Each structure stands twice: as structure tokens, then as C-alpha cells.
Amino acid sequence: VQGSFKADIKLEDFVNNSAAVVQTINTWVEDRTNNLIQNLLSQNDVTRDTRLIIINCIYFKGTWRKQFEERSTNENADFHEASGNVSKVKLMFTKEKYLYGENKDLRVQIAHLPYKSDNTHVQFVFTVILPEKGVSLDSVEQKLSSKPQLLQQILNDGYTRTEELLLYLPKFKMEASFELSDVLKKLGMVNAFSDSAADFTGIVSKKDDPAGLYVSKVIHKAFIDVNEKGSEAAATTAIRLTKRRRLASDIKLVEFKVDRPFIFMIRESHNNITFFSGKFLSVPLSYYKRALRKIDVIFLDELGSEAAAATAVIMATKSISFRPKPSPIEFKADRPFLFYIRETRQNLTLFTGKFLTPTNFS
Template identity: 65%
Template sequence: MCAAGAQNEILNQILNVLDAASTEQLAITAELIMRIFSTVDNDTQVKFKLANRLYGQKSYKLHQDYLSLVQNSFKADIKLEDFENNSANVVKTINGWVEEQTNRLIQNLLSANDVTRDTRLIIVNCIYFKGTWVKKFHENLTDQNADFHEANGKISKVKLMHQNKTFSYAENDDLNVQITHLTYQSDKHDVQFVFAVILPKRGTSLDEVEQKLASKPDLMRRVLNEEGATGKELLLYLPKFKMEAKFELNDVLIQLGMINAFDGNKADFTGMVSAQDDPSGLCISKVIHKAFIDVNELGSEAAAATAVIMDRCCAFRPQKEQPIEFKTDRPFYFSFVEVNKILLYSVASFLHHQHLYK
């Protein structure tokens, strides 16, 4: 939704980070995702919720074309608030809405100092998912004290689920990884969600895989699509875990090349607000992301929320804050994927024992 209001070089930088050719392509992708959401809205087996909302400063004039685009393509609704005189209550309002959209898994996305008198727009995105495995793990087969080999060589103890059944399986020689999909139950035939696990083979580190993925941007999508996959009997082992994390993404996005958006002298969001209506213009002050995931014997539940906080440029001060064994007993990637449309909703990695069930 930021790209929809960006112009010139800043637009190119955002599109490059998103690996998109144009704002039109982004809008088409957004509409496709929203159609999938509407398809599974009445699915009794899978709960999938996607919500977008803009919080704008009262009396601050945003372009009607921009508002129409985010309403039509992203199904975003728009709420007017008083950041200047009531920022504390605005934070409570936004956090309350995020909690509601994520089944209370994401709480306190924003803190009091994230919103100031100079804030003019906050773009919020929420996603929630809950699914049950087609092939469930039996709790009595879960090893309550299994070894997990961390990247630093340390061995920690985890709860390791296990089953011996046929799953979709593939290997990728470029990355030297094993890939499998755990399918979720669904009432629908044209939408299928899976939990994809990408496991580096022994002797290959997650860092090595990341470096190869960085040099070949399309490789992750190919891997998640399981090119050459077939049904194989697996001795499948997967940690039972919970993860919760919160990040400020400014530095990450700048390192990826999205530089101008955070620079008050270079930001160009005139697709959102005209120079005539606000000569100072808008720039991004913070991008905050929070995520949660719970993976257990029955299935998984996950949620994430992102807030893009936009201030008037003149008020902005940059802030930086510092029988085939598939045994997932070492760092690995996981992702939620809708396989028919090959839509990737998130990618994350499991690194160490801090995310385990207690």
C-alpha cells in the first residue's frame, strides 16, 4: 500500500524490494490474495483472515485516487484519528483492532512513543491462520527430550514430533536441501494450504542456504513449489514449537535498497498527498512487524501484523535501533503457502531452543 502512493525513484526502490514490476502488478496480486481470502472465508477446516486498514490524521487531505485504490485492491478501510492531540488513545485503538483481527495472538503492536503529534498516516496489515494437519502427529510418539543441533554447535533439548507416512518430498541440489509439504485440511478443492519445511542436508548450514537464495531471488519460489516432488514415505520429525518476535524493519529495508522512503529530503509519496496540500510531504518514520506461530501435533496457528508509520518530512528524525529421514533437529526454514496459486504468505526460520514448548 506504500508503493501505491510512491513516485519516481522511491517507487522503483520499493518495487525492487518487493520483487514486483509495477504498482499494477502489486494491485493484481493483492486482488488475487483477497479473492483467495473470500474463497476460504466459509471454510470450516481452515481459518484464514487478512485485514488492511489506514489510520489517517483528521483534516489531513489524502488523494482520493489513492484511497480508492487501497479500498478496491487491498480492501482496506480508512479511519480518521487525532494523532496531534490524542496519540495515546490512537495507539490503544490500533492495538485493539490488531488483537481482534489476529485472534489476540498479536498484542501491543505499537507502543506509546511510536505515534507522535507529527504522525499523519499509519498503514496496518494483519494476517491470521489456523489449520489442522491432514496427517496429524500422535502425541504419544512425540519425543519429549530430543536433541536439536543449533547453528553454533550447541545441542539443546526439544519436543520432537514424529510420524512415518507418505508426504510430498523433493530435494534441491542447488541449495542442498530437503523439502516437504504438510497439508492442511480444507473444505475447498481450488485452494490448498501447506506448511512447507526446507531442511538443509547435514553438513550444509542455514547461512549457506541464505547466501545462495540471496544470489538467486527466484529460487525460493521454485523450492517452495517443490519442483520434481513425488510422494515418498518419510520418517518425518518436526519440533513442536512456539515463536513470537517483534522487529523494527527500518534498517533491514534500507539495507535492501529502500533508502529514500526514510529520508525526509528524498521521500516522494505525492501519490498519497499533493505538495500543494502538504508542502512538507510524507516519509516513513518506522516499520514495525510482529509475528506469532504455534506448531503442534494437531496443526498450527499463526498471525502477523505490520504497521508503517508515516510522518511529515519536516518533523522526521531518522531513528536506528540496534523411509527417507526428514529429521528436523537442526535450523530450518518454514513457510505457509497456497500451492494452487503458488502464493507465499511468509518465510521464517527455526534456529534454536528458545521457541520450544515448555
């Protein structure tokens, strides 16, 4: 564990000192996520039967390579929710060149916003998947689920082109919390949660713990902030993005306006690895009305993005041709969309999510 994963191992007294264990773990996570992820565990998560807790966390803070100007942000823009409601959001704007693509099968626009990088071998990007007007985010997600290879295909740089965009993107913060046990069981990970069927003898021998281990709970927390400066974040299918060729007489203004639900990702594009992802659907309750167990946290504004995520696994003992220069494409995220924060060279996705409802925040 220490050699391959560079992980720390610490001996704790779960039976007699559970409160201190919870505090130690929560402090460790806070320190490594710039205090974005707090109170990952509660006192109820550690019991006398707890034998092992595996903690993982990731933190990302990126500055846009091309920052938005705060004076261009519309403080009272419309956002069209999937329900038909129109809510208000702070909509950032810029006119810049970005990698851009379209997919006629999914009926989406895709834009990749790069972050500043001092390493030529690493490139993180914020990816937005924006359904066309009149297309629901649910239908896009269903197609992506039914065609597993499609997402990787549309994220490939070969399916995009550099275009000058009229880019509109909500400024938002997002956090969420998940207890993943039921989700993992539905995905087929059943035996690990069974006190009779689980087999973790590769971790603890029967000699050391005759009763054996099973997974009692998996807790995940994440956070993202996207703003003008950047982000802070604690079967092959023959479908591809089409490159449109336009004659001078066919040139028209195309915008990327994220004013409706969307999917987003923070990714490392060279290796196509996704670190964070999510979806923005509608305006949540006030960001500062924190739920008991908040987890996913994302900030996004004119300067960049910040995101963080933490996961706890608790184990218990058993019991291209020439064309005239086109007009800028408008990419206006004024409706739900998907987003990703990625490292492009390794194609790693750090964060992913979907933006459904704007959050009111200062």
C-alpha cells in the same frame, strides 16, 4: 484504497489524542489476529508529527491433513544447533506419505506438509527446507540469495514426489519483532525515509499538507505456533530436485529428521504464494519471557499451526518408472531448518522462518 484493497480508512487525532490512537490500533490488530499480536505500537511510535499510519495484518490457523499422535512425541529429543551445542526439544513423529524432494546443489531435503482444506482451489502447506547433516543453514541461505529463481524452482511440485516419510518435526512457538526502516533503506528504499527527498503527493497534496510526508518508521510483528494438530499463525537457474530411482537391491531407509537448523514456510501451493516464513536455529529463551517489542509469533504442534503477522507503516510530516515400493524416508528435523506455510494452488507463501534453537513451552 477501499475499492482495490478493501481497506478501512479512519480519521484520528494524532496531535491531541495519541494514546487513544495507539490503543485503537493495537485493539484492531489483536481482534484480527486472535490476540496473537499484541501491542504492535507503543506510545512513542505516535508523535505530534504523525500524519498517517498504514496497518496490515494476517492471521492463519491450519490443521494438519494428517495429524501427529501426541503419544509419539519425544518430549526430550536432541536438537543439534549450528554452534555445535545440543539442546532439548519436543520432537513430533509420524510415518505418512508427503510430497518430498532433494536438491544436490543446495544439499537439502524438502518436505511439504498439507493442511486440511474445504476448497479444492486452495491448498496451504507447511514447507520445511532441511540441510543435510554437516551442511550449515547459512550456506543454504547464501545460495538461495545468489540464485533468486532457485527457491521458486525447488518449491514447484514438479521437483517433488510422493514418498512415505519417517518424519520428525519440532513442536515449537516462535515470535520476533522488527523495525524495518534500516532494512528497507539497505534494499534501496531510501528516499521514502528522507524528509527532504520523499514524494508522497499521490497520497497527500501540497494543498492539504504543504510540508509533505515521509516514512518515519516501519514496524512488523509476527507469531507462529506449530504443534501436533497443525499451525496457527497470526535469471533462470538450471537446477532442479532430482528424482531418485532405486532398484530393489538399493532400497534403504531415508528419514526426514528435523533435528538441526531449518527454514520453514506457510504457503498456498497452487499459486506459490508465501504468507509466513522463518528459520529455526537454536533454543531461544523461555517463550514467556516477552521482549518489549515482540512481533513474529508462530505455534506448531501435533495438530497444526497458528501464525499471525502485523505491519505498521508510520508516516510523518517533513520536518517416473516402475520400481518396488521403497522403505519410508526419514525426515527428522533435529537440526536447524527453514520452514514455510504456503497455499499451494496459488503458490502463495504466508509465513516463512528458520528454526535455530528450540523454545521451552507447555
